[in-house]
Amino acid sequence: xxxxxxxxxxxxxxxxxxxxxxxxxxxxxxxxxxxxxxxxxxxxxxxxxxxxxxxxxxxxxxxxxxxxxxxxxxxxxxxxxxxxxxxxxxxxxxxxxxxxxxxxxxxxxxxxxxxxxxxxxxxxxxxxxxxxxxxxxxxxxxxxxxxxxxxxxxxxxxxxxxxxxxxxxxxxxxxxxxxxxxxxxxxxxxxxxxxxxxxxxxxxxxxxxxxxxxxxxxxxxxxxxxxxxxxxxxxxxxxxxxxxxxxxxxxxxxxxxxxxxxxxxxxxxxxxxxxxxxxxxxxxxxxxxxxxxxxxxxxxxxxxxxxxxxxxxxxxxxxxxxxxxxxxxxxxxxxxxxxxxxxxxxxxxxxxxxxxxxxxxxxxxxxxxxxxxxxxxxx
Amino acid sequence: xxxxxxxxxxxxxxxxxxxxxxxxxxxxxxxxxxxxxxxxxxxxxxxxxxxxxxxxxxxxxxxxxxxxxxxxxxxxxxxxxxxxxxxxxxxxxxxxxxxxxxxxxxxxxxxxxxxxxxxxxxxxxxxxxxxxxxxxxxxxxxxxxxxxxxxxxxxxxxxxxxxxxxxxxxxxxxxxxxxxxxxxxxxxxxxxxxxxxxxxxxxxxxxxxxxxxxxxxxxxxxxxxxxxxxxxxxxxxxxxxxxxxxxxxxxxxxxxxxxxxxxxxxxxxxxxxxxxxxxxxxxxxxxxxxxxxxxxxxxxxxxxxxxxxxxxxxxxxxxxxxxxxxxxxxxxxxxxxxxxxxxxxxxxxxxxxxxxxxxxxxxxxxxxxxxxxxxxxxx
Numbered sequence: 100x101x102x103x104x105x106x107x108x109x110x111x112x113x114x115x116x117x118x119x120x121x122x123x124x125x126x127x128x129x130x131x132x133x134x135x136x137x138x139x140x141x142x143x144x145x146x147x148x149x150x151x152x153x154x155x156x157x158x159x160x161x162x163x164x165x166x167x168x169x170x171x172x173x174x175x176x177x178x179x180x181x182x183x184x185x186x187x188x189x190x191x192x193x194x195x196x197x198x199x200x201x202x203x204x205x206x207x208x209x210x211x212x213x214x215x216x217x218x219x220x221x222x223x224x225x226x227x228x229x230x231x232x233x234x235x236x237x238x239x240x241x242x243x244x245x246x247x248x249x250x251x252x253x254x255x256x257x258x259x260x261x262x263x264x265x266x267x268x269x270x271x272x273x274x275x276x277x278x279x280x281x282x283x284x285x286x287x288x289x290x291x292x293x294x295x296x297x298x299x300x301x302x303x304x305x306x307x308x309x310x311x312x313x314x315x316x317x318x319x320x321x322x323x324x325x326x327x328x329x330x331x332x333x334x335x336x337x338x339x340x341x342x343x344x345x346x347x348x349x350x351x352x353x354x355x356x357x358x359x360x361x362x363x364x365x366x367x368x369x370x371x372x373x374x375x376x377x378x379x380x381x382x383x384x385x386x387x388x389x390x391x392x393x394x395x396x397x398x399x400x401x402x403x404x405x406x407x408x409x410x411x412x413x414x415x416x417x418x419x420x421x422x423x424x425x426x427x428x429x430x431x432x433x434x435x436x437x438x439x440x441x442x443x444x445x446x447x448x449x450x451x452x453x454x455x456x457x458x459x460x461x462x463x464x465x466x467x468x469x470x471x472x473x474x475x476x477x478x
Numbered sequence: 479x480x481x482x483x484x485x486x487x488x489x490x491x492x493x494x495x496x497x498x499x500x501x502x503x504x505x506x507x508x509x510x511x512x513x514x515x516x517x518x519x520x521x522x523x524x525x526x527x528x529x530x531x532x533x534x535x536x537x538x539x540x541x542x543x544x545x546x547x548x549x550x551x552x553x554x555x556x557x558x559x560x561x562x563x564x565x566x567x568x569x570x571x572x573x574x575x576x577x578x579x580x581x582x583x584x585x586x587x588x589x590x591x592x593x594x595x596x597x598x599x600x601x602x603x604x605x606x607x608x609x610x611x612x613x614x615x616x617x618x619x620x621x622x623x624x625x626x627x628x629x630x631x632x633x634x635x636x637x638x639x640x641x642x643x644x645x646x647x648x649x650x651x652x653x654x655x656x657x658x659x660x661x662x663x664x665x666x667x668x669x670x671x672x673x674x675x676x677x678x679x680x681x682x683x684x685x686x687x688x689x690x691x692x693x694x695x696x697x698x699x700x701x702x703x704x705x706x707x708x709x710x711x712x713x714x715x716x717x718x719x720x721x722x723x724x725x726x727x728x729x730x731x732x733x734x735x736x737x738x739x740x741x742x743x744x745x746x747x748x749x750x751x752x753x754x755x756x757x758x759x760x761x762x763x764x765x766x767x768x769x770x771x772x773x774x775x776x777x778x779x780x781x782x783x784x785x786x787x788x789x790x791x792x793x794x795x796x797x798x799x800x801x802x803x804x805x806x807x808x809x810x811x812x813x814x815x816x817x818x819x820x821x822x823x824x825x826x827x828x829x830x831x832x833x834x835x836x837x838x839x840x841x842x843x844x845x846x847x848x849x850x851x852x853x854x855x856x857x
Binding site: 121124125128132264270271272276279282434443444454462467470471472473475477 | 500503504507508511637638643649650651654655658659660661662663664803805808811813821822823826827828829830831832833836838839841842843845846849850851852853854856
């Protein structure tokens with residue numbers, strides 16, 4: 100008995116391309132497990148390619164590798180129009196065509212939509228598609244889950260047909276573990292974690308006495324931060340992850356109800372201060388304040404971590420003092436760590452730790468999610 | 479759309495009874511998820527009770543609670559014979575009847591067998607049942623997975639229809655995480671962990687200078703050990719867990735091919751030395767040797783842990799020196815910890831840590847497994 104899973108991939112940036120490569124290299128493993136992943140369409144932000152006949156055909160692995168190479172070079176999917184191996188669609192057509200495909204396939208086999216984009220454009224389409232019978236959704240994209248509660252409720256209305264492990268901690272088993280705990284009736288009363296590799300690195304490095312500005316500049320040149328490090332320092336990426344976890348625990352909140360501490364003041368924001376000025380003149384002004392806070396924490400025997408904290412009705416993101424010898428306090432480098440407290444893990448938390456970023460790990464998490472829904476495609 | 483999952487529970491010791499209580503208290507959560515767990519039979523080592531009509535009836539929650547109370551008091555299931563609420567079977571009849579039930583149910587809904595016993599008696603039946611279409615197996619019992627390779631291969635021949643999270647680390651997401659990593663094509667090249675709460679406690683306590691004999695005696699009086707602590711100190715329970723993990727990674731080995739270090743010499747074994755003599759005269763003789771080993775480790779800046787190590791063709795269980803500041807080296811108390819090294823987690827491992835024993839946690843892991851196979855019961 101073979102599960103054949105038709106896949107439609109949205110987004111072919113680093114994660115999407117890595118996912119295609121993983122799918123190809125895992126064919127022997129999946130074949131042993133009785134699963135066949137059939138890629139039938141791929142889209143980037145402007146174009147979409149699909150197999151000539153959605154019911155019977157699939158993209159060959161060499162076409163997918165060619166597509167990866169093309170996208171790595173910065174070209175558009177549109178350049179595949181003349182290959183003779185696919186149909187190409189653009190703009191408004193894309194969403195319509197995907198819904199078409201899903202409707203066609205739902206009688207036969209179903210369709211899995213994999214969103215590896217970082218776009219908010221996919222939200223409306225995804226929440227429509229999830230209502231079609233046998234249509235599953237796998238997300239690395241955080242946006243669909245952190246938009247309005249209305250969209251969120253639509254997306255998770257069929258909980259067995261959505262997976263999104265890689266939205267928090269990349270491939271680390273965070274979402275699957277929380278779902279297991281909830282299913283077994285073990286109430287989670289507190290989650291605290293460091294969910295940004297960048298901020299984890301920054302906070303553990305400043306602890307040893309290096310000035311904040313120096314650590315951030317070093318992190319930037321090591322490629323640990325976004326091109327503009329304020330994208331990390333704002334805490335908004337962590338806030339999105341916190342929102343996903345809080346909603347999973349049943350909190351009826353939105354992104355703007357989360358208390359988020361930015362590591363730079365508004366007057367140094369990207370709309371006010373050019374990047375170069377922020378790096379040269381802005382950052383060093385922040386050194387003293389961080390140093391003072393570290394000293395206070397240290398005099399309490401604690402260290403500072405940039406954490407996400409969810410507890411009762413609280414959902415906060417920012418710097419907190421944590422015990423030096425807790426899993427969070429011991430964190431070094433860019434690992435993520437999550438402590439989960441529940442009835443079963445009351446005094447000592449359940450701890451999950453490891454690399455929480457990177458295309459390879461993120462794509463591996465997406466692929467594990469796809470394999471996790473295979474029973475819905477078994478005939 | 480509701481998944482109705484008929485359950486047959488084997489073993490109503492502490493874990494089995496806790497599972498029944500969890501099932502009852504989780505009904506509102508499962509109902510929201512569209513799942514109904516229907517307990518149709520329960521067996522202990524000698525008897526089995528089943529609903530009057532396997533196709534249509536299920537045990538009421540108050541009957542299950544009565545059953546739990548009865549078993550807690552040490553009585554036999556046979557005492558329910560006159561309740562008028564069940565059929566009762568004994569001895570040889572049991573296995574035959576279970577196969578009967580599974581055959582009857584496979585056309586209609588399927589059956590999930592949950593093995594919470596600690597018995598080797600269930601192995602033959604389980605490996606027969608797993609071949610019946612729509613028959614699923616959930617294990618807390620380690621014996622079926624640590625018997626011969628022939629039985630192992632039979633049991634896992636339908637990998638989607640077997641779950642056994644609670645065989646290693648109780649409810650900790652160890653097996654599910656390893657399966658996710660394997661499915662995503664990320665090769666695991668090393669697993670090292672402390673998988674015995676008892677031995678974890680003993681090794682971290684002796685580190686602080688307390689004599690081994692004193693720590694073991696204290697652990698016994700705290701209820702951390704089996705009634706005869708040699709059952710823990712032999713390492714055989716850890717060896718079974720190591721075998722389960724090694725086989726999951728593809729090692730074609732048996733229990734007797736694992737190098738197991740016992741913390742007492744053969745001449746102090748249960749067949750040779752009575753328990754009382756072991757505790758009073760045997761244990762103290764071992765203090766010096768352990769102390770010497772601790773001192774050597776300490777002079778290398780390391781600590782000793784009783785670990786399971788799986789690496790290439792190696793599968794070993796015993797005392798190892800580990801770095802003081804590794805997740806294993808920092809372990810205190812009775813938590814389990816597992817470090818997984820793979821391509822994605824090459825330098826820094828993926829770490830899972832938390833309580834790895836206890837009826838509550840173990841039963842929660844079993845229940846999460848049952849919920850995990852629900853898609854196979856959806857109609």
